[in-house]
Amino acid sequence: MKGLRIVVSYIRLHWLFYLVGISMVAGGSLLAAQIPRLLGSFTDSLRDGRLGSSEMAGYAGLIVLIGLVRVSTGWGGRVLVHHKGRQLTYQLRQQLFEKWGTLSPSYYHRHSVGDMISHALSDVEVVRELVSQGINQAVSGLAMLLAAIYIMAMHVDWRLTLAGMGPLLCIPLLVKWLGPQIRLQSQRSQEALGAMVQTTEEVIEGIRAVKAFGTEHVVISRFEKRVDTIVEEKMRFVRLSALFGALVPLMVNIGFIFVLGYGGFLVTQKTISLGDFVAFTLYVALLRMPLEQLGNVLNIVQRSIASLNRIDELLRVVPEVLDRKGPLLDRPLQGALCVKSLSFRYPESDRDILSDISFSVKPGQTLGIIGEMGSGKSTLANLLLRLYDPPDGSVFVDGVDILNYPLSRLREGIAYVPQDGFLFSCTVLENIGFSDEYPDSDRAERCARITAVHDNIVAFPEKYATEVGERGVRLSGGQKQRIAIARMIYKDAAFQIMDDSLSAVDTTTERQILLNLRELSRPGSESKGPLKATIIISHRLSAVQHADEIIVLEEGRIVERGNHATLISRCGIYASQWFMQAGQSEEGEPESTEVDGERDISQPDLDAEMEVLEAGRLEEAL
């Protein structure tokens, strides 16, 4: 019930709106309840023969008047209440997104994006149903019901009222009784549909495998099974909902029969007038819809409490990474990083992902981190970015514990390229200049040149204004990564972290980009601005070979370190991988390398590459 607070405080905040809206809706319904009564007394006057044409005009005019007033007040009230309800959905969505913006990756690991979206859509919509439709229907239904019962019981005959209204009052009970069962069964058929969706998805995405094994008939029979389950579950749902659909009119009709039989009898006995009888039959017809709605309101309340609780819980999640309490060091980052015997394990895990890691990077230097999948290299990046908090006293930026910086300062000073080159569905320019509210196109172009993607971009029909599509689907993997790197450079931060960001870029372009980057951060280079510290994480050794220091991670430990030449000469893991990746593991001395300078190999930087390779081999030989 905690969640209900959200709604209560919202209504309290807008109490005047709700007061006016609810009174108008109730007023409209109270007026509507007068019409059968009016027709009843019209009947009596007509029968008594004391009805002149002016009285008749009076009756007709009164009905028109009541109609106009009740429709317009009811309408106005409903518009008001609905309006406020929609505003609540808007507000809740904003609040949810704001909350999500503060939560760290560990939250995103535990919750799927689909679930989160269903919070922002379905749960919020259910709440909206409660505060708009729910309130409207409850108010108008109750007002009409009470007015009808009051008028009938007071003015006519309470026994007839009981007989006529009794069966109708069962309708909300029916809704309450069958509603949840119907909803449960509806969920089951949705799940059955979900199973079919999953099967179809798997088959279509794996269609090559299906066809390659000639197993179309197997997947077809799997699909048929899923479809049959849907039919079964839906039929169960249909049986329930059809029962409900038939019971509601049955109740109304039974009420009508009581009124017809008992009421008719009372008229012949002169206990009630013909007008009362007429009014009664009209009330039975009039109340059918409001009573169905009242039952529905009960279900809305039930359903929305669950949704409200989920939303409330979400809004109360405490972010795992927060600014520390106490004084913080609020100054720009310079680009000196020092990690001292860092060990780390994820919460809820019993295994160290990183143990005893130490290294340092100075402005203008490049650090390479190499390791297999699961060796902890991405975790290291997560800690530097403070997506997770490292332990106290293990990571220092410019000589101060990283935990003593405000998050906003820290993230201002770090630029990052993710593995998948994640892009947003906006223009190329907006993606490169993501760190700016209004991206500077000249600067973006400079960055795109550095990452060798400028030529691709200007080949697009709308150049830098080209929309990249959802998550950049309109670009190739390599283009996405190069734009993501341009985005990093654009940010011009003291630290640059690249997490396996060149995996989809071919090796020659990779060399080009790395060379350009080195130019940019090399001491004394003509590039303006302070020196940057660069960290390159990769499983491809070619990406890190020029780094000032390379550390090799294995199961969270540093197993080798040094620059390319020393690592090659050590003949350890690095060296063996280097030769394997170069495709020369089983080769003898390649006699042809000497002529390589003469061959026309178009990439300017390939020669340098080969020199380094040779240097490594020479040292190995010595």
Place this chain on the structure above:
Amino acid sequence: MNEESSKKGSLATLIPYLKSHRSRLALVCFLVVAVVLIDLVQPWLVKEVIDRYVTVSKPDSGAILGMAAAYLGLVLLAFALTWYQDIVLQRIGLSIVRSLRIDLFRHIQRLALRYFDQNSAGRIMTNVVSDTEALNNFFTLFLSNTLRGVFSLLLIMAFMLHLDVSIALYCFLLIPPVVILAICFQRKILTVNTEVRHRLGVVIGFLAENLSGMTIVQIFHQEAKQQKRLEERNKALLAATILENKWFLLFFNITELFGDLAVAALVWFGGKGVIGGTISFGVLYAFVGYIRRFFQPINTISQQMNTQQSSIVASGRISRTLQEVPDIKEVDGAKAPEVEGRIELDGVSLAYRPGHPVLHDIHLLIQPGERVGFVGATGAGKSSIMNLVTRFYDVTSGAVIIDGKDVRHWPLEALRRSVGIVQQDVTLFSGTILDNIRFFQSHISEERVREACQLVGAEPFILRQPLGYDTILSERGSTLSAGERQLLSFARVLIFDPRILILDEATASLDSRTEEVLQKAIHRVSVDRTLLVIAHRLSTVQQMDTICVLEQGRIVESGSHDELLRLEGHYWLLHQAGLLLDEVA
């Protein structure tokens, strides 16, 4: 005109299915009429009570009670009929949608790979799932409500005419304005609703993207900017929903007002008629009763127009898919030859799009048991050759001959069981490991699966899973590492014991250590088979009997590793560069 054709399409798709349920549909119509009739007789009953038993000189209470009792019988009957009718109609709808889904899925399975390459998975999914579901709504919502609504309207009109022709005709004057109103409203709602859906889609898209990329937003410290961008979209959605709501309420309230005005008019004119003695009071009462019921069916029907629109669009899309012609077809009476594993490419060319050939006049002869490697940049045509050997695509010219028979004259299933392929992306389905390896064919024994797993070296890690072979793979095996998934796919290929085995960059996404394990598996698996390997790293193909170097759809060099190195040609260059080009972006 476009609308016309899509409407025709809708009829064309559903008609054969509806025809097979003809008698049941007739039953439903009959039941609906009966139920509506029992419901609509109420005002007429009151009229009878008033005119016959109350406003006469000798009121007859016995007759009234008798009438009530008789009507109780009818009402109970109506209860049973309503229930039964609803179930019958829904069953018709469900079984039609079931057959449609299965027919559609079967058809899609028959289509060649070209279809899947040209249509995104999302589009096909929409077709199989949402479009058929929209047709389901056509039955559950549109048909049931419209049938009831239309019969109600017709019967109310009949009752009115029966009671008094001239008043009835006056009442019918209401029909044109209400229908015009409903049509206008319909148009308006359609546009407003489309806008709401569109803007909702924008908000969902924005949320989905930003939630998956939240880390980037946080690292670039752009939370405030993204919040503002959500606000723009969210506000647009808010405005659209409020507008939609206003229109709905407007229409609803105007019809309510119409009802009240009609009643007032009846009081005025009918009252005069009663005084003048032209009609009885009971008749006037009955008219009031009917006119109040007149608007409900119109409301219901016009609310169903959205459903009808979307089902027309949906069935148009379904019929277009059903009209797709599979371009790979089996020849009648095709018979498989004795399979040894000899492959011959005889002047093969292939163009995925007319005028853009990707393979040019390829000649290649591969002997049974030979191991052949294919290297070359992305787009050089390596995978296209494999597409031809497996007959995922048909050649544009030339012929692919396996064991002396053109693949186009092989039965498809036999061909694909003789040619096994292991790809870079491993497809696993939700189900147990065992079922995934034997591809859900329960006639393949567990022993055979085990043997295969032992041979490729997959058994140790399978036994480490909580339930061993019976472990259910969740989310397409995302809990397994890339190497483990690849081992499973090797085992799967072995089950089918193909004479020809294709490895299409099977080890590309693995790190060096896992690759070593897999290389051993490849060695064991490739014994006695013709092996075609598309390589990512040169080291993978070095030991092959023959290596073919492809460039822009042609084989530019072929020979063993040593021969090719001696040539100092393309292969030598690639070798010198150290790494193959992964991708030319």
